[in-house]
Amino acid sequence: MTDAEKRSAVEPFQEALKRNGLQLTREPTRTLQVNAGLACGLSCGHCHLEAGPDRREVMKRETMEEVVACARRFSFAGIDITGGSPELVPGLDYLVSSLAPLTPLLIVRSNLLDLERAPELVELYREMKVVLVASLPASNASQTDAQRGAGVWERSLAALKRLNALGYGVEGSGLELDLVSNPAGAFLPAPQGGAEKKFRADLARKAGVSFNSLYTFANVPLGRFRGFLERSGNLDGYLSRLSEGFNPCTVGGLMCRSQICVDWRGRLYDCDFNLAAGLPHGGAAGSISELAELPLPGTPIPVGDHCYACTVGSGFT
Amino acid sequence: METYYDPKDLGKFSEIGKDAPELAAKFFDYYGAVFAEGELTEREKALIALAVAHAVQCPYCIDAYTRACLEKGSNLGEMTEAVHVVNAIRGGASLVHGVQMRKIAEKLSL
Numbered sequence: 001m002t003d004a005e006k007r008s009a010v011e012p013f014q015e016a017l018k019r020n021g022l023q024l025t026r027e028p029t030r031t032l033q034v035n036a037g038l039a040c041g042l043s044c045g046h047c048h049l050e051a052g053p054d055r056r057e058v059m060k061r062e063t064m065e066e067v068v069a070c071a072r073r074f075s076f077a078g079i080d081i082t083g084g085s086p087e088l089v090p091g092l093d094y095l096v097s098s099l100a101p102l103t104p105l106l107i108v109r110s111n112l113l114d115l116e117r118a119p120e121l122v123e124l125y126r127e128m129k130v131v132l133v134a135s136l137p138a139s140n141a142s143q144t145d146a147q148r149g150a151g152v153w154e155r156s157l158a159a160l161k162r163l164n165a166l167g168y169g170v171e172g173s174g175l176e177l178d179l180v181s182n183p184a185g186a187f188l189p190a191p192q193g194g195a196e197k198k199f200r201a202d203l204a205r206k207a208g209v210s211f212n213s214l215y216t217f218a219n220v221p222l223g224r225f226r227g228f229l230e231r232s233g234n235l236d237g238y239l240s241r242l243s244e245g246f247n248p249c250t251v252g253g254l255m256c257r258s259q260i261c262v263d264w265r266g267r268l269y270d271c272d273f274n275l276a277a278g279l280p281h282g283g284a285a286g287s288i289s290e291l292a293e294l295p296l297p298g299t300p301i302p303v304g305d306h307c308y309a310c311t312v313g314s315g316f317t
Numbered sequence: 318m319e320t321y322y323d324p325k326d327l328g329k330f331s332e333i334g335k336d337a338p339e340l341a342a343k344f345f346d347y348y349g350a351v352f353a354e355g356e357l358t359e360r361e362k363a364l365i366a367l368a369v370a371h372a373v374q375c376p377y378c379i380d381a382y383t384r385a386c387l388e389k390g391s392n393l394g395e396m397t398e399a400v401h402v403v404n405a406i407r408g409g410a411s412l413v414h415g416v417q418m419r420k421i422a423e424k425l426s427l
Binding site: 188190195 | 387389390393
């Protein structure tokens with residue numbers, strides 16, 4: 001049990017699993033997630049990693065080479081580069097151009113604003129057919145700016161328009177642009193289908209912007225978002241809302257079962273949230289350079305109360 | 318009791334069935350069916366509920382449907398406009414009775 005769980009008002013996640021006759025264990029690994037660092041041009045209120053402009057933790061070239069060697073050693077169906085803001089990591093072009101030939105699906109997550117300042121990376125992404133996943137919490141200015149900072153809505157729309165002009169998010173271009181929406185507060189996300197329909201209509205009407213798919217995810221009670229929950233008196237209520245909505249059917253499809261996550265130091269985790277919670281893969285700090293074989297199916301995955309965010313409602317898969 | 322309205326009481330709504338379970342069951346079944354997706358989406362129904370909650374000035378309903386609207390994907394602009402619709406109808410309902418007042422006054426006046 002984590003320290004946070006000891007203080008928590010809800011049933012420990014491990015107990016909820018047990019009560020439902022479930023265990024959270026690994027399946028064959030299909031995806032490599034690369035957290036390239038915590039530097040970010042924004043300090044979003046929902047960020048579980050507390051990324052921001054004052055963070056200096058970024059992946060060094062040596063670690064990137066270890067990541068590339070790992071991708072060469074194993075066959076990953078997908079590689080997912082995230083942060084922080086990957087665009088702020090020196091040498092990202094090396095990482096992207098080295099990983100792209102090694103996987104059928106290379107994803108880069110972006111806050112849009114830092115991508116605007118790196119047109120050469122956009123060109124590289126186009127060339128490598130990188131799938132871009134961009135954060136946009138809402139289809140309106142007030143909620144977007146409340147979560148991500150003043151003026152972010154307008155600048156995000158400008159960035160999306162430019163990506164559309166380059167073919168990203170435009171039907172038939174072969175360049176995929178997906179959006180991710182996290183709620184702008186201590187409430188659950190809207191169901192994905194309805195939200196995607198609304199985003200598509202709102203963004204087309206307000207800015208002539210198009211995209212491929214929208215994903216809605218619950219905010220994870222870690223890092224800066226947990227701080228907000230504590231300060232605003234929402235922590236117990238939010239955790240209760242997550243745990244009351246626990247859906248045992250989501251456990252089978254959780255992403256942590258089939259991906260391995262490596263951070264900027266080369267350390268291994270089952271997911272980005274366990275990285276933020278300080279819960280390493282296998283329960284002990286391991287390094288990507290020492291990864292001789294992929295995790296064995298059946299290996300237990302460490303859990304905490306943050307896991308309720310991935311198992312509420314239709315889940316986070 | 319410090320106030321008549323305690324937010325925690327919202328979670329006790331189902332207790333209303335303790336002494337009249339059959340009636341409560343009929344009500345809650347109907348309630349669930351009303352808010353299910355139909356010709357109107359769940360998001361649209363939650364916005365209507367939020368507006369009506371303001372019209373009947375029910376703090377429990379305002380609490381529940383503010384959260385429901387946010388979780389169904391509505392934004393504060395849409396929710397505020399919904400409350401203005403309530404205000405327009407409530408205000409309009411008062412004002413339109415001014416026609417009656419004017420008719421009566423005209424009948425009585427020289």
